[in-house]
Each structure stands twice: as C-alpha cells, then as structure tokens.
Amino acid sequence: MSFRKVNIIILVLAVALFLLVLHHNFLSLS
Numbered sequence: 763m764s765f766r767k768v769n770i771i772i773l774v775l776a777v778a779l780f781l782l783v784l785h786h787n788f789l790s791l792s
C-alpha cells in the first residue's frame with residue numbers, strides 16, 4: 763500500500779468524521 767493512498771484514506775476519514783460531528787452539533791443546536 764502506497765503512502766499516498768494511506769494519506770488519502772486518512773484525509774477522507776477525517777473529513778467524514780468532521781462532517782458527522784458538525785451535523786450532530788447542528789442537530790443539537792436546532
């Protein structure tokens with residue numbers, strides 16, 4: 763597995779987690 767591929771996977775997971783937390787916070791506020 764190349765380093766670039768691992769980097770992309772980590773980036774995608776980080777963005778997904780960020781969106782999940784953001785969505786959860788948005789639901790809690792409203």
